[in-house]
Amino acid sequence: DAGVTQSPTHLIKTRGQHVTLRCSPISGHKSVSWYQQVLGQGPQFIFQYYEKEERGRGNFPDRFSARQFPNYSSELNVNALLLGDSALYLCASSQPGTRRVRAHEKLFFGSGTQLSVL
Template sequence: DAGVTQSPTHLIKTRGQHVTLRCSPISGHKSVSWYQQVLGQGPQFIFQYYEKEERGRGNFPDRFSARQFPNYSSELNVNALLLGDSALYLCASSHPNYGYTFGSGTRLTVV
């Protein structure tokens, strides 16, 4: 079975641009969560989706949005990028019986 897959692995964007990050959960996992990890810090919760509905949101501005598709894959969108958005973005899929599995992340650099 494939684990959680994220794309792209690396991305460089310019301030003010928009970015879309993608995540495919483990087969059978209906919950997807997004985390932001800036250098030297632990991951910070951004969003959680379950059955295509937003079930939780962390302390992030409205520039951050996400959605989950019928196949349970998910996209994280960030508008009007700032230098401070440079980070590793992690996706995790979870199942009540099996816990959390994280993807390898997308490294976003904003210049």
């Protein structure tokens, strides 16, 4: 079975541009979470989606948005890019045991998209 797939793997943008990152969860997983990992830091939670609804949002500005599609894949959009947005963006999928999504449900991470903003 394929794991979590993310595209693109690497991306270079300039300040002010917009970017869309994509994630396909493991087949059968209905929850997708997005994390930002800046070099030398642990991942920081951005969003969580379950059954196409936003279930959690981290401390990120409104320039960051996401959505989940009927096939449970997801997109993360970042507008008006800043130099500080340079990071590894990780997508994780999970299959919650109940409708309420718990953070400690087993998360499966993709390899990430390395975004560089120049």
